[in-house]
Amino acid sequence: MSITTLAFILLSVMAVTCAIMMITSKSPVNSILWLILVFFAISGHYVLLNAQFLAIVNIIVYAGAIMVLFLFVVMLMNLNADTEPVKNYRLQLIGVISGGSLLLVLLSAIMKVKEQHPVQMNIGDAGLVKSLGMTLFKDYVLPFEISSVLFLSAMIGAVIIGKKEN
Amino acid sequence: MLLAISLALIIEKFILIAVIVSVSLVVAMYATWGERKVAAILQDRRGPNRAGPFGILQPLADGLKLFFKEEIIPNFSSKFLFVLGPALAMLTATMTSAVIPWGDKVELFGREISLQIADVNIGILYVFGVVSLGVYGIMIGSWASNNKFSLMGGLRAASQIISYELAMGISLIALLMITGTLNLKEIVVQQQQGGWGGLLGWNIIKQPLGFLIFLICAFAECNRTPFDLAEAENELIGGYHTEYSSMKLGFFLFSEYINMFISSVIMSTLYFGGYDMPFVDESAFSPNIAALIGVAAVMIKAVLFLLFFMWVRWTIPRFRYDQLMRLGWKILIPLALANMLATGAAILYFNK
Numbered sequence: 001m002s003i004t005t006l007a008f009i010l011l012s013v014m015a016v017t018c019a020i021m022m023i024t025s026k027s028p029v030n031s032i033l034w035l036i037l038v039f040f041a042i043s044g045h046y047v048l049l050n051a052q053f054l055a056i057v058n059i060i061v062y063a064g065a066i067m068v069l070f071l072f073v074v075m076l077m078n079l080n081a082d083t084e085p086v087k088n089y090r091l092q093l094i095g096v097i098s099g100g101s102l103l104l105v106l107l108s109a110i111m112k113v114k115e116q117h118p119v120q121m122n123i124g125d126a127g128l129v130k131s132l133g134m135t136l137f138k139d140y141v142l143p144f145e146i147s148s149v150l151f152l153s154a155m156i157g158a159v160i161i162g163k164k165e166n
Numbered sequence: 167m168l169l170a171i172s173l174a175l176i177i178e179k180f181i182l183i184a185v186i187v188s189v190s191l192v193v194a195m196y197a198t199w200g201e202r203k204v205a206a207i208l209q210d211r212r213g214p215n216r217a218g219p220f221g222i223l224q225p226l227a228d229g230l231k232l233f234f235k236e237e238i239i240p241n242f243s244s245k246f247l248f249v250l251g252p253a254l255a256m257l258t259a260t261m262t263s264a265v266i267p268w269g270d271k272v273e274l275f276g277r278e279i280s281l282q283i284a285d286v287n288i289g290i291l292y293v294f295g296v297v298s299l300g301v302y303g304i305m306i307g308s309w310a311s312n313n314k315f316s317l318m319g320g321l322r323a324a325s326q327i328i329s330y331e332l333a334m335g336i337s338l339i340a341l342l343m344i345t346g347t348l349n350l351k352e353i354v355v356q357q358q359q360g361g362w363g364g365l366l367g368w369n370i371i372k373q374p375l376g377f378l379i380f381l382i383c384a385f386a387e388c389n390r391t392p393f394d395l396a397e398a399e400n401e402l403i404g405g406y407h408t409e410y411s412s413m414k415l416g417f418f419l420f421s422e423y424i425n426m427f428i429s430s431v432i433m434s435t436l437y438f439g440g441y442d443m444p445f446v447d448e449s450a451f452s453p454n455i456a457a458l459i460g461v462a463a464v465m466i467k468a469v470l471f472l473l474f475f476m477w478v479r480w481t482i483p484r485f486r487y488d489q490l491m492r493l494g495w496k497i498l499i500p501l502a503l504a505n506m507l508a509t510g511a512a513i514l515y516f517n518k
Contacts, residue, residue: 027244029247029309033247033306036302052286052287052288053288053291056288056291056292056294056295057291059295059298059299060291060294060295060298063298063299064295064298064299064301065298065328065331068298068301068302068305068324068328069328071302071305071309071324072305072321072324072325075305075309075317075320075321076321128287129287129288129348
């Protein structure tokens, strides 16, 4: 077994375990911390695929920014395991059904892929800064710019909602 | 192959990591001594002068004191997270040193050893990623303390670090537009070419405003005065480390000094030529001597920055919290954006 395979297995086990722990842990703060570990495992996978840029951006954006905000809100609201309300039966049923449907959609999307590209370990350069930049700013420049405008409008919208009281 | 690793390489990297981490620990240790001396000089006192000549054994005495103090873990805290907080603070503080080029190559035992632990092509982004993780130590520690003042301190620190990260990132983009690479080593090599002994090649000449923004943000990221609201003792008792005692408190305080040292090194690498000693032609010497000169250059620049950090701390009073947020969001970010646009325009104009 090569080091790459070993690293892949370790990272996968870590990702799946942390994801399960994130769902099952009662305290919201612990859930967030497990989720951060999931992001680290996924970043490790990116590094194995030689996509260093994606790996570090995943950490900067998700682990470094979004999760900090999550943690922020949870800590400010002082959510603990003991303050968590008992959810009623109907809500749980709805949750199971909607979660199950999402799983079905994802599974069918994966099954439908006819042409299976084997994962290129180590050699692929699709995730390096240069090739990613070339793809984003040459082939997909219009969708890229449109999505950036979308983000900007979402940001302005959030500011306006936050200012509503005045 | 990405992961084809020879044993010699592993040993080499381990030794390099051990040396670099212990050097940054020692520098941070003496930064605490230096801080007290600088404070004493600025306030017309003598400062620590009992332990050893000029008090140079003072950091050891301080460390021993912290180790021997009683360790208290609050009853209603989550114990694992309470210990994890300072551990994470130390970990993220030392992790950044991995991508910094401390010098060129040395030749030892017939091997060419690069004085950089990991020469990755995303160098700056790695630094940025680790900096953005630095919040967790403070946040987790403050929340696990189960104390409202700790929590307020932690939240202040987190919102401050997130706010100033933005301006820092935008000022870095302007620098990246000039250098055209994320690789820290290449950035240093580019700066070595320049007129007047290499001084004119430094990025500070091309990016004075960007450097100023980066410097202010570095102060904020390190929680240093005038941005030390996270531990403002007259408002928050002691800030996020109120409940901490013994060496766990020591780790929190110590990680601040490591952060200071590392950000000094990064500033000198990005804007002041890194391991480039001005007016010295490194290629005239044998590689080992040249590498030594390079390491000396980095350290001198870093120590100068450290002195600047301390000078500012004992000169400028603390901001109010709304002033801090206004400076970050309404002044630094627009300024950084303007700097980025001006840099882009200049590049387009001169390249035509």
